[in-house]
Amino acid sequence: MNTIETLTNKQKNVIMLGLTLSVLLAALDSTIVSTAMKNITNDLNGLDLFAWPLTIYMLFSTIITPISGKLADTFGRKLFFMIGAITFLVGSVLCGLSQSMIQLIIFRAIQGLGCGILMANTFAMIGDIFPPAERAKNSGIAYSAFGLASIIGPLLGGTITDHFGWRWIFYINLPIGFLFITLILITVPTIKNGSTARRSVDYAGTAVLIAGLIPMLLAFTWAGKKYQWSSPVIIYMFAFSAIMLIVFGLIERKAKEPILPLALFKDRTFRVASTSVFLSNASMFGAVLFIPLFVQVVLGKNATNSGMAMAPLMLSFAIASMLSGRVISKTGKLKIFAVNGFIITAIGFFFLTRFDASSTILQINIAMIISGLGIGLNMPVFTLAVQNAFQQNQMGVVTAAVQFFRNIGGTIASAVFGAIMLSSITNGIKKVDLTQFSSSNPPFDFSTMITNPQALTNVNTINAFKEQVPPSAMDDFNKLLLRINDILSTSIQQVFMASLLIAIAAIAISLLLPNHSIQEKQRQNKSKLNIDR
Template sequence: MKASDVSGKKTVLIMIGVMLSVFLSALDNTIAGTAMPRIISDLKGIELYAWPFTIYMLCSTISIPIFGRMADLYGHKLTYFSGIAIFLAGSVLCGFSSNMPQLIVFRGIQGVGGGTLIANSFIIVGSLFPPAERAKYMGFVAAVIGLASIIGPMLGGVITDGLSWHWVFFINIPVGLGALSFILFALPGGEARSVKRKIDLPGAVTFVIALVPALLAFTWAGRIYAWSSPHIVGMFAFSAVMFIIFGLIERKTVEPLIPLSLFKNPIFNLCIVDVFFVSCLMFGAVMLVPLFVQNVLGANATTSGAMIMPMTVSLVIGGAITGVLIAKTGRYKIFGLAAMLIIVAGAFMLQQIDEQSSSSRIILTLTILGAGIGITMPVFDLASQNAFPQSQLGLVTSMIQFSRNIGGTIGSAILGSIMLSHMNAGIARLSETNLSPVMKGLVENSQFAVETQLLNRAGVGLSDVHQLLGQLKTIQANSIHQAFLVSFWVGVVGLAAILFLKEIPLRKTNEKMEVHSRS
């Protein structure tokens, strides 16, 4: 499919449908963030705090390469329709969840649909426009993803405070139906290939079996089990073995799910690495900043979401402007380097916030961080696509999106694990002090972090309540600081990696080319 194959009006409608679709998928990565304290208050289970984020990202990540391949076989239109249908069904089920395990399962269903949408969006844009022209459209779509990812917390806070957390999920219905109407009308059908091709089912199954234990290990390490425990070491070992088996399967398969030849391209490898690190930083901030603002600074869900809004603005502007500049200059490395420098500066400021930090300081920090993240979005997608022939567009695009998702998944899991590990250690130290039995029982109650009102219902003195609240807030502030400190060093590694990114001229057509970027 090329822009010349459809009318100008339908091209516009396709782009609107694409942007609504990625908005729908990206929105649910973050919209539940500011609602989670209220959700946990209703459904209980702070020990499962990271799982609604983690399971969504895991399922969407797994579905990207699988449904990306299915789109090649059965057409983008049918795959898009399936993705939206699955996503909307998951949204309804999430809204009716009555406990945390139900919510986690239904978020997984949402993730499958969301990943299906993301897998096809950038592929369609790449099919419509050549690399030299594609950058500005990539910038617009990336800006929409950034907008949805960052506006999610504020929207989630407004909905949670104004209606209830259930509507955080029900709000997906009108957006999904809007996307569906544009796609059904404008996107050409009949894209399935005339030659029968098989999905790499053994590879897909092995890939899922390899990935899930690794994610579980990252999520549980430092929280439920020690990093050196047999459970964690065993899961990592099992995952490593399964990835080796997956590699052997892919080497022998005629049409592998993930061809290993991709990793012979240095541009592709560096894009994968930096997309992973940037995603770790972004989703870590989106998950932990609302928690910090609500539980440490004492703000409500709406306020915590509003404080992230400037990050939305800077991210959207950064992505959109960068796409236009790349299209005009034909250069992309300089923008990637500038973006990583800005991200490192923002991450450094983020790890310095504490209980005394003002709202304006947090907003400035997030604005700087958002600008850097926005600039990266069109850079790495375009650089990787430009390094391969058009015939591999879908495969390369899916892998970049896969790396972006897995970065968010693992980043959220590790940063959440670091926070909870330090928080539990702080609670343990506090419970060993000379507290009354009632106060000690409250400290050891894992719900205290999101239900500090328990202290007021415990029948203890007001001064004791305020003193203990202050100690608990300090513990949580220090715990989140440790997670932000790790985020900073992740950014430093990403900055070092981009120095080695090779720049090649952007193609002005979608004709076949030799992959001359390999080394």
């Protein structure tokens, strides 16, 4: 029997390599698939299900996060990490073997489950293995993998698809996955609480939580796209979700081993951290989702340029995450990074609200760098805060809960921001007087071009319509396109404004974070912990 303290620095470095690779691989599969979807839908004849392989992955990875965190606390972190890794790799192989879109969607759900289990347990495992001072530095390194994945994911996906076929974007996971599984299996100790008592599983709470989350996340995903926000389908899904979540709360109050203990919310650090990460991810999605759209549709740049516009944000995010982790390790200060991170993010988003059709790529890059620095500075903070505030035997559930609220924030924001943009576009289009664009002889009918406001955000749709315009009406088309660009610019600016307001709200919330320092301290349950090789 050994103790955690017997791990050498070399062993800890190997552990961090394995954990960082697991984060990188799981994060990659949320971005790498996007560039291959056109080839996938063409090969599997599934254009009508285009969004589902992406949606289902995020849906299931979000749902499983709080569940796996609690189960890992009960049955062992290393065990559940391995379950997540194997599930992810099995899902990857099955995705590569898919012969229909339905199969791919089912297998992406399996892959998403593996991703959620990996994410929940990776950061909790960092909390297990490393003392508080080292924990901050290594959390920053692991979080930087998210930024790296966002940069190389689309490029890697396109390259692999073009040269080897889309199936290899899934098969490529196998060698990397086997590497980090081997590293973790050999190096990471198994933590036991020393109790021989039979452990209970909150099956009822788990089932009801799943029943409540699936319709809620689907409703936010579909609202404003597949269905109107006011449609009966969306209303019923939200209503059912609300009922299930209320029932979940009642079950958790009486559960012997609750999946998400309601007592966590009595802790100020947990409340502030959960709210802050929700707002952080929500505000970030305003930039991540809509800057590429702005570059392509408003500025008229190609897809490559729109992708490159995001690179400064993700690169500065990755650098800031690593730097903040290292500085926190030395100073022990958390609150200053939380507050200042949100302030810098808000400054970056303020610049975004000033963009219009005359903006340059350089201006966008500067705003992206500022925003990425702010987001990266506070990214590790809140996970570290809750890990420092709770007992060792709650490490998994509190870490997973923070990750869960982070994911929920992004899911809800993407739907709400999309609704804001489309509502603004619709109102703007209603004010367009087409008689101002009828100077050609005979006048060309542009009404079909503005029938579907959502189609105006698609460059391919605009170009397809342009091919139908006769040369005599091309001047009118260009004038109308400028008007539409102004409408689109204004609409996306409203999204950026919403992101700015959320970031400002996050500043106010983060000010409530207790001003505790991360200190080297003895674990309160240290005497109960044993390590098996």
